[in-house]
Amino acid sequence: MNAVSMNNLWNYLQGLSLTVSNRKWLMERLAEPVSSTVMSDKEIKEDLTEAFQQLNEVKVGKRKTRNAKDLLYEL
Numbered sequence: 001m002n003a004v005s006m007n008n009l010w011n012y013l014q015g016l017s018l019t020v021s022n023r024k025w026l027m028e029r030l031a032e033p034v035s036s037t038v039m040s041d042k043e044i045k046e047d048l049t050e051a052f053q054q055l056n057e058v059k060v061g062k063r064k065t066r067n068a069k070d071l072l073y074e075l
């Protein structure tokens with residue numbers, strides 16, 4: 001995120017009417033370590049391997065998929 005975006009975010013946050021509990025919640029979320037949401041190279045490789053395996057199963061008829069239109073209506 002660049003400096004302009006950070007300043008815009010800060011101005012937005014300052015303009016909010018936050019209760020003490022809201023401020024505490026926000027502070028805790030901002031203090032959370034970023035690494036907890038970052039995937040390792042190994043995790044990425046494993047997930048991609050699984051995804052490609054599932055795509056191959058669809059191609060050979062071993063796995064059924066849902067109609068994209070049905071999926072969109074579900075969302």
